[in-house]
Amino acid sequence: GEDVEQSLFLSVREGDSSVINCTYTDSSSTYLYWYKQEPGAGLQLLTYIFSNMDMKQDQRLTVLLNKKDKHLSLRIADTQTGDSAIYFCAERSRGGKLIFGQGTELSVKP
Amino acid sequence: GAGVSQSPSNKVTEKGKDVELRCDPISGHTALYWYRQSLGQGLEFLIYFQGNSAPDKSGLPSDRFSAERTGGSVSTLTIQRTQQEDSAVYLCASSFAGDTEAFFGQGTRLTVV
Numbered sequence: 492g493e494d495v496e497q498s499l500f501l502s503v504r505e506g507d508s509s510v511i512n513c514t515y516t517d518s519s520s521t522y523l524y525w526y527k528q529e530p531g532a533g534l535q536l537l538t539y540i541f542s543n544m545d546m547k548q549d550q551r552l553t554v555l556l557n558k559k560d561k562h563l564s565l566r567i568a569d570t571q572t573g574d575s576a577i578y579f580c581a582e583r584s585r586g587g588k589l590i591f592g593q594g595t596e597l598s599v600k601p
Numbered sequence: 602g603a604g605v606s607q608s609p610s611n612k613v614t615e616k617g618k619d620v621e622l623r624c625d626p627i628s629g630h631t632a633l634y635w636y637r638q639s640l641g642q643g644l645e646f647l648i649y650f651q652g653n654s655a656p657d658k659s660g661l662p663s664d665r666f667s668a669e670r671t672g673g674s675v676s677t678l679t680i681q682r683t684q685q686e687d688s689a690v691y692l693c694a695s696s697f698a699g700d701t702e703a704f705f706g707q708g709t710r711l712t713v714v
Contacts, residue, residue, distance in 0.1 A: 497643075522701055534644075534692070534705040579644060587651050589634055589694070589703055593643030 493517040495592035497580050502598045509567040511595045513580030516561060520582040523556060525565045528577045528594070537578070538565075567597075575599045605706035607693050613712045614683055622678040622709045626695030633676050634696075634703060635668055639689040647691075650676065651698060683713045 494516045503509045515523070524539040540547045540554045540563075547554045553566040567574055577594040584590065606625040614620050626633050635647040646660035650670045661667070665683075670676040680687055690710050696703040 524701075533707045534694075536702045539701050586657065587632060587698070588646065588649045588657055590646055591636070591644035 493520075493582065493584055493588070493590040495580055495582055495590050497578075497592035497595045499593060500596050500598070502600065503570050505570060505572055505599055505601050507570055509565075509570045509574070509597055509599075511565045511567075511578050511580075511597065513563040513565075513592055514561055515563065515580070515582045515590075515592075517582055517584050517590070518558075518561065519585045521585060522583040523554075523563050524579075524581040524583070524589075525552075525554065526579040526581060526591070528579065530576075534579065570597075570599050572599045572601060605693055605695050605704050607691075607706035607709050609709060610707065611710045611712075613714060616685060616713055617682055619679065619681045620683055620711065622680075622691050622711070624676045624678070624693030624695075624706060626674065626676070626693070627704055628674075629697070630695035630704075631673065631698045632696045632703070633670055634694045635676070635678050636692045636694070637689045638692060638708070642689075644692065647678070680711075683711075685713050687711060688713045 496514045525537040526534045527537045551568045555564045579594045580592040608623045631652045633650040636644040648668045649657040665681045668678045690708040692708045694703040694705045
């Protein structure tokens, strides 16, 4: 079955890079996603990567995918206090179902 | 509508009562998902509708939970004989089939007292 695992907490200093890691089990996943949930707000798509890609960069965000190890990471460069949120990793199976991890709470200290 | 709409936004119910939660997806979206988020927990998959296919109900935690999607649009999640452990935020999302992004509603916060 599908399963997605993330570490629960990450704390960094403002200006440092943040790296949030995720592992998944479904080798037939088509897309992998990072969603962001800010306090009191809904989930919003941050970025995604197609399963045949290794890397995707979008401004301060870099997504790395190691398909062999089923490992996904999100790097946020020059982390700001406004980046404090819960970050969810998700995989989309070939059947279309979206499975989320437990979320990583990122705390950015000034 | 402009986005995924869920109602009510908050619901307080007594233990043992039935509740219905509603989701209006974005017009034209064929895929619809229900998730549950308990305090401090991740998103627990409940059920997935895709077009006219049989829904994937593999995440429903017990037979007290059921969901329908009428006319390929609005969906209702029903919880019968609610228990305190059902207290959570119930989130709905929708997308075009095979699309990269699923759009989420603001959720219904259910409190069972």
